[in-house]
Amino acid sequence: MKALVIVGHGSHLNEDSSLPVYEHAARIRERFGDEYEEVVECFWKEEPSMRHVLDTVESEDVSVVPAFISEGYFTQQVIPRELGLAGPVTRKDGKTIRYAGPLGTYQGMADVILERAEDLLGDKEVPPGRRALVLLGHGTDLNKSSGGVIYLNAGRIRERGLYDLVEVGFLDQDPQIGAVVENLEAENVVLIPVFIAEGWHTRETIPEDLGLTGEVTRRGSKTIFYGAPVGTHPSMAPLIAARAREAERETEIAQSPR
Amino acid sequence: MPKAPARPSGTPNVAAASREAFAAWVDEDPDGRVFGQILIRSASPAGYYLCHEDDARVASLELYDDPRAAREIAKLTGAGEYRPLKSSPNLRRGWELRVEDARGLAAAMDYLYPAGVVHWYLYREGRLEITDYRENAARQSGIYKRIQRLSDEGVQNAARACCEDAVCLKKTLWNVDAGTPLEMDRGNGEIPCPEPCSVFVSFARRVRLFEREKRRDLDDAGLSPSEREDLAALVEAAAGGAGGIKLAREAEFEEPLNERRLRYRKLTLLPKLRPEESPKE
Ligand code: SF4
Numbered sequence: 001m002k003a004l005v006i007v008g009h010g011s012h013l014n015e016d017s018s019l020p021v022y023e024h025a026a027r028i029r030e031r032f033g034d035e036y037e038e039v040v041e042c043f044w045k046e047e048p049s050m051r052h053v054l055d056t057v058e059s060e061d062v063s064v065v066p067a068f069i070s071e072g073y074f075t076q077q078v079i080p081r082e083l084g085l086a087g088p089v090t091r092k093d094g095k096t097i098r099y100a101g102p103l104g105t106y107q108g109m110a111d112v113i114l115e116r117a118e119d120l121l122g123d124k125e126v127p128p129g130r131r132a133l134v135l136l137g138h139g140t141d142l143n144k145s146s147g148g149v150i151y152l153n154a155g156r157i158r159e160r161g162l163y164d165l166v167e168v169g170f171l172d173q174d175p176q177i178g179a180v181v182e183n184l185e186a187e188n189v190v191l192i193p194v195f196i197a198e199g200w201h202t203r204e205t206i207p208e209d210l211g212l213t214g215e216v217t218r219r220g221s222k223t224i225f226y227g228a229p230v231g232t233h234p235s236m237a238p239l240i241a242a243r244a245r246e247a248e249r250e251t252e253i254a255q256s257p258r
Numbered sequence: 259m260p261k262a263p264a265r266p267s268g269t270p271n272v273a274a275a276s277r278e279a280f281a282a283w284v285d286e287d288p289d290g291r292v293f294g295q296i297l298i299r300s301a302s303p304a305g306y307y308l309c310h311e312d313d314a315r316v317a318s319l320e321l322y323d324d325p326r327a328a329r330e331i332a333k334l335t336g337a338g339e340y341r342p343l344k345s346s347p348n349l350r351r352g353w354e355l356r357v358e359d360a361r362g363l364a365a366a367m368d369y370l371y372p373a374g375v376v377h378w379y380l381y382r383e384g385r386l387e388i389t390d391y392r393e394n395a396a397r398q399s400g401i402y403k404r405i406q407r408l409s410d411e412g413v414q415n416a417a418r419a420c421c422e423d424a425v426c427l428k429k430t431l432w433n434v435d436a437g438t439p440l441e442m443d444r445g446n447g448e449i450p451c452p453e454p455c456s457v458f459v460s461f462a463r464r465v466r467l468f469e470r471e472k473r474r475d476l477d478d479a480g481l482s483p484s485e486r487e488d489l490a491a492l493v494e495a496a497a498g499g500a501g502g503i504k505l506a507r508e509a510e511f512e513e514p515l516n517e518r519r520l521r522y523r524k525l526t527l528l529p530k531l532r533p534e535e536s537p538k539e
Binding site: 012 | 377460509510
């Protein structure tokens with residue numbers, strides 16, 4: 001039997017953080033139930049805790065996928081520590097546990113971002129003129145890879161030539177998102193938060209700081225389209241499953257006899 | 259990657275064994291079993307009915323037949339508040355969930371009381387590994403690292419305020435450390451708590467902040483700034499008359515009117531305010 005364990009941050013205050021994890025888990029059960037007989041959610045701040053979730057898993061073959069955008073404190077320290085993982089492959093209590101990387105660096109992420117942008121524009125009238133896609137990251141001075149993931153995806157999307165411009169902006173590091181949107185030379189700005197879940201930032205601080213009035217804000221010659229976070233998109237579910245499969249493949253190669 | 263610490267051990271298929279043992283335990287009693295706030299009764303010829311224990315005799319319950327509906331049932335209180343701690347005694351009423359078999363029962367229970375069934379099983383088998391407070395604290399990092407410095411007395415009071423049956427139905431099995439048992443009513447429920455949970459860790463952090471402030475900033479009456487703040491907030495809220503006091507969300511420990519925070523005040527502030535009533539040690 002095979003299990004897929006999705007690790008989310010979770011929250012003590014509301015369901016914003018855990019909801020996409022539950023929804024993606026449900027989608028994976030539906031679509032990939034033959035492959036993963038168990039699909040289990042666990043969290044840092046909700047139950048079941050990472051600390052205890054493996055006891056509830058029956059399968060011997062377990063893949064753990066963190067529902068996090070970038071490599072950092074959680075994926076490198078907290079998750080391995082709480083789940084008791086020793087590396088990419090851990091054997092304990094009769095289980096083989098494979099630990100996959102975060103979602104943001106995975107190739108398929110760029111596709112989900114583009115899908116999110118298409119969904120946003122799909123039913124709307126887009127004024128003529130240049131189109132810019134802006135990837136919005138949290139960013140932090142402590143963690144370089146947090147910004148790196150945003151640049152990585154911007155680069156991958158730029159290569160496809162679908163938008164006149166592809167830019168990045170951050171909440172907590174330069175370039176600041178407000179200045180990026182302000183200075184963009186494009187009539188249409190499509191702003192996609194590369195976050196895993198809705199939350200205080202996506203609902204309040206970002207719209208407030210950028211003076212957004214909803215999904216569509218017209219300001220001067222600019223129209224700003226503001227999308228939901230990429231992490232809540234239904235296509236994250238197949239991405240999570242693909243991430244797990246990749247971890248299984250990678251660790252098989254690493255272990256196969258030379 | 260940091261070294262993996264020892265954690266509760268499970269042998270292969272502890273999950274499967276616990277599922278079967280739990281179903282058998284329910285089957286044994288014709289009146290059904292209460293687990294947390296759930297009454298579970300076996301149905302004939304097969305399957306199980308689950309409802310809130312207070313709804314045992316209520317006829318018009320909203321019916322569900324998908325074990326995964328349990329997640330929605332467990333999410334919000336009757337008043338629509340988010341439930342960060344599923345073992346809090348605030349499960350909503352008014353529903354009945356029918357599941358087909360032991361597997362469905364376990365799936366539902368895993369949403370109602372996550373990991374509750376497997377811990378119940380391991381505890382009965384004498385195999386549930388307990389992680390005491392100090393061991394849990396030693397593992398913490400980031401903003402929770404400071405809970406390592408919480409005093410033994412602070413841990414005791416935090417546990418009384420956060421873990422007793424009035425606020426959490428789990429039976430608290432962990433201790434401060436191997437030589438320092440918790441001095442509290444550990445609870446009577448069926449669901450064991452083998453280790454401080456994340457809500458407790460967050461509360462312990464708040465209590466540690468109270469402890470730090472105490473030494474430095476007591477006023478002439480011996481009250482700390484946060485104690486004065488809580489008293490002021492209480493007076494202000496209560497002066498609003500009936501309905502004036504609206505408690506903060508369950509795990510919002512930065513708010514003065516949080517139930518666990520007020521329970522902690524009852525243990526630590528009330529003796530200061532009414533010294534004549536406090537029991538002599
Ligand atoms: S640590 Fe306390 S509050 Fe948390 S689950 Fe255990 S008994 Fe309940």
